[in-house]
């Protein structure tokens with residue numbers, strides 16, 4: 001082993017130990033599970049690891065969403081879970097947005113004849129990057145499209161750029177449920193440095209979502225304690241967090257502070273109980289610092 005190899009081996013060992021200790025602190029949970037959304041008789045959440053997606057069962061077939069199968073056999077499990085509930089065909093797979101950790105692995109659905117739908121910008125990104133394990137969408141959404149199947153309507157709304165330029169807000173008007181991924185976490189700080197996130201468009205998008213008629217939010221990842229659904233208050237809290245963060249960072253930039261001083265000085269105690277406040281707040285600060293300091 002070269003010195004570099006030894007360093008890499010040590011780092012890999014440390015990473016393994018870290019993952020093992022993180023897992024040891026979690027209550028044991030099966031790798032995947034399906035739950036029916038309370039108050040409905042046709043809406044389900046399929047969770048695999050820390051990712052989840054919504055599916056809707058109708059007499060004429062199933063509308064599924066994100067395959068969440070990046071480097072793991074989630075789609076096979078997802079299909080088996082659906083088929084335990086209904087033998088009706090899986091008619092659609094709808095992508096929440098273009099990020100591969102949510103949309104990879106859909107081929108088993110394609111093999112069953114499902115039609116894949118995504119925002120037009122997601123299809124353009126997939127066409128440009130050609131990831132081997134992402135099924136190319138058959139149909140695209142621009143501003144809005146409604147899918148009707150077996151008496152159920154599912155609206156696919158585009159509310160502008162937020163966490164990517166291809167995010168759909170899927171809304172079941174009758175059930176008053178929305179499914180939208182990664183940008184409205186339940187009691188969560190935005191992920192790391194808010195990669196691919198548009199500031200301040202994300203705040204405008206949140207206002208549009210809050211103005212829609214719905215009661216229950218299904219996010220792409222469970223929140224604290226494994227909570228799989230949220231409410232409009234979670235969306236309002238996320239908007240308040242971003243507005244508070246933005247105002248605090250603007251002040252730091254106006255005061256001539258450096259990145260490091262802004263990250264050291266800004267505290268948002270209202271949100272300190274949210275998971276990842278510690279590690280991610282400095283990275284969220286950096287994202288807003290770039291917006292206020294350099295207009296990007």
Ligand SMILES: [Zn+2]
Nearest residue numbers: 097099163182
């Ligand atoms: Zn994402």
